[in-house]
Amino acid sequence: MLMTLTKIWIGLVGTLVLSMFPPGCDSAPGEEPQEEVTPRFNLAHLDYLGEDGTQGGETYRIVHIYADAPSYDWVSDSDEGAACVDDATRAAVVYLRHYELTGDAASADKAERLLRFIMAMQTPSGLFYNFVWNLELDINTTHQNSRADAFEWWSARAVWALGTGIRVLADRDPELANVMAERVALTYPHLNQLLSRYGQYTSRGGRQVPQWLVGESGADATSELLMGLVALNRARPTPALSRMIAEFGEGIASMQYGSMNTFPYGAHASWIDTWHGWGNSQTQALSEAGLTASAEFEAQQFYPRLLVDGWLHSFSLDDPGSVREFEQIAYAVRGVSVGLIRLFEATGDVRYAKMAGLAASWFTGNNVASTVMYEPATGRGFDGINRSDAVNRNSGAESTIEALSTILEVEHHSEALFWLDAKGGDAVHVTRAGADYAYRVFTSAAGSSTRRIGVIMNLTDQLLSLLEGDELDQFLAG
Numbered sequence: 001m002l003m004t005l006t007k008i009w010i011g012l013v014g015t016l017v018l019s020m021f022p023p024g025c026d027s028a029p030g031e032e033p034q035e036e037v038t039p040r041f042n043l044a045h046l047d048y049l050g051e052d053g054t055q056g057g058e059t060y061r062i063v064h065i066y067a068d069a070p071s072y073d074w075v076s077d078s079d080e081g082a083a084c085v086d087d088a089t090r091a092a093v094v095y096l097r098h099y100e101l102t103g104d105a106a107s108a109d110k111a112e113r114l115l116r117f118i119m120a121m122q123t124p125s126g127l128f129y130n131f132v133w134n135l136e137l138d139i140n141t142t143h144q145n146s147r148a149d150a151f152e153w154w155s156a157r158a159v160w161a162l163g164t165g166i167r168v169l170a171d172r173d174p175e176l177a178n179v180m181a182e183r184v185a186l187t188y189p190h191l192n193q194l195l196s197r198y199g200q201y202t203s204r205g206g207r208q209v210p211q212w213l214v215g216e217s218g219a220d221a222t223s224e225l226l227m228g229l230v231a232l233n234r235a236r237p238t239p240a241l242s243r244m245i246a247e248f249g250e251g252i253a254s255m256q257y258g259s260m261n262t263f264p265y266g267a268h269a270s271w272i273d274t275w276h277g278w279g280n281s282q283t284q285a286l287s288e289a290g291l292t293a294s295a296e297f298e299a300q301q302f303y304p305r306l307l308v309d310g311w312l313h314s315f316s317l318d319d320p321g322s323v324r325e326f327e328q329i330a331y332a333v334r335g336v337s338v339g340l341i342r343l344f345e346a347t348g349d350v351r352y353a354k355m356a357g358l359a360a361s362w363f364t365g366n367n368v369a370s371t372v373m374y375e376p377a378t379g380r381g382f383d384g385i386n387r388s389d390a391v392n393r394n395s396g397a398e399s400t401i402e403a404l405s406t407i408l409e410v411e412h413h414s415e416a417l418f419w420l421d422a423k424g425g426d427a428v429h430v431t432r433a434g435a436d437y438a439y440r441v442f443t444s445a446a447g448s449s450t451r452r453i454g455v456i457m458n459l460t461d462q463l464l465s466l467l468e469g470d471e472l473d474q475f476l477a478g
Contacts (some may be wrong), residue, residue: 024410040420041407042379043098043107045400046091047073051083053135060120061113062135063087063401066076069393072380081131081140085121085154085398088114094404096161096168101412108172115165118158119183123148126186130154151190153279155213156225159187163228167235175222191225191244197272200245202255202272204412205318206466209272210251217272219255222248230288246288252282253294259301260462261419261436263320266301268294276314277332283339287346295343299352300464301338307358307455308427308440310368326393329384330373330402341409341416350415351466354453357419358442363403364394364421369474375401418446419453435460441472449463 016413049064055432062083066075076082077109081237095111098104120137121129127148131140140146145154162180170177197212214221226248255269267275268282277321283295283303306312311332316322340356343349358366362380363374368388374381380395381403439456454472456465 010257011319025274038376039411040374040376041098041404042376043404045072045379045381046094046397046404047110047379048072048195049397049400050091050110050114053137055137057200058116059113060117060137061110062117062132063091063114063397065398066396067394069395072395076133077459080143080145082132082135084131084146085118085128085158086130087119087401089154089157090401091397092118093159093164094401094408096164097405097408100168100358101408105464108169111165112169112173112176114339115161115180118161119180122158122183122186124186124189126188127151128158129157130427130471144328145257151187151194151214153191153214153221153224155187156221156228158228159184160224160231160447161226163170163230163232167231170235181236182230184228188240195213195244195247197249198229204272207257207269207317208254210254211447212247213251213255215271217255218270219252219268220270220276220279222252223281225278226285227281227288232287248291249286249291251289252286255282257293257317260305260457260464261459263313264302264317265305266297268298269317273317274281274314275317277312277335278329279335281335281339281379284335284342287339287342290346292343292346295339296347296349299343299355301462302466303340303355303359304455304457305438307334308438308457310427311362315373325368327384327386328367330363330381330399330406331467334406337406337416341413342346344413344416353413353415354419354466355455357410357416357444358422358424358453358455359405360416360420360445361422361424361442363406366384366423374407379404418449418451421445422453441476 013123049067050061052059064074064083065077065087067449068075092111092114095107129139129141129148130146131143133140162184166177166180187362194212200211201208202211209217213219214225229241229245230346233245256266257269258264259266264275268280270276270280283298286295311328313324313326315324337356337359340352340359342393344352364374367385369385369391371391381399383392383394383396383399385391408447410420423443424440427440436459437456438459441452441454443452451468452472454467456467
């Protein structure tokens, strides 16, 4: 799906994207200025989940995995432990991005301490352990999701956080940035081992599946790795990094199947035979890398289906009847919403900003349970929707971090922010003049403005329309 020229121009495209829409900008072409609203981004609960420790004269920070309602006291897991690299990396990225957008030194301080914890979990081989039992960093070396014997999710996320830290903290703490660059370099033999299979595919159900991603076909985990490599390459560009970005990006993009009216509808697969919402950051990663063709296809073909017909948990690529609706979690919503934000920043197409806000409205109650899933007053992100009448009100690290990541990015762009409080009507499926349509109308109010927007899929011609005002009225009138 990617052409050879993509590889040549990957560094240039990334630079152009960053210069067109630099971190910290408040708007972009196509956005309408909106009235000021009270920010909802609130780090209080994430700060509460954190705990500082000292070892070897250095202060580090962990993030407690679980906090259960109604007390929201920290909860350790007897099988996993108290904290993990998985959550520390994502928390570090949120703090880094908050510092980048606001200059908040406290966020930079917390990010640096989290990055030190992440580095403390790296082995001399370059791989990472994941879970610790306590603040003293007694490592859980036996859990299947903690061993440092292969390049797994937590190693990919560690590269994401370290790469982001190098980019964001280069001026603030160049010495730390140099140390982090050395630590990322320790992972290169493992990444090169993956890429030694570049160009190799296997076949599954008529689909061609690349074999050079994390775990051979893990496009989900590779997407978070790719975001770290892109961040590092922006700070310290090299031909080797550009090659890695292009080849991992090509593998991710090649795992996109179907179209708007053909299962699996243009989604980026997570794995050889599976799509799941959580961790599917492919559109976000490809957009950050400047590889927007595949990202735009998912945004125009698959994401509208989620907005119109509702969020999904997972399905088998081999069975169209396997679609599972629950549970719905913040980690699935972030990939869509922030992916759309990054696509908007890369292309300037304001449709993506509007769709990002509509996706993020899941947090404000525009969901199947009609329940607010992020509390601005406390900064808690709730753990999930188990059924339309059952919400998990625990507020662990993952849900809180993913909610904050989404809210932070949506609040940064006016057209996305306007639709954050949207409420959707019923999904409608109709045939007109021989064409099949699926659509949903959303209404949102901000300040003195109230607007409606229709997300309309022409399933016959496989075209997406976002209509407002007279155009929407005309469409609804038939």
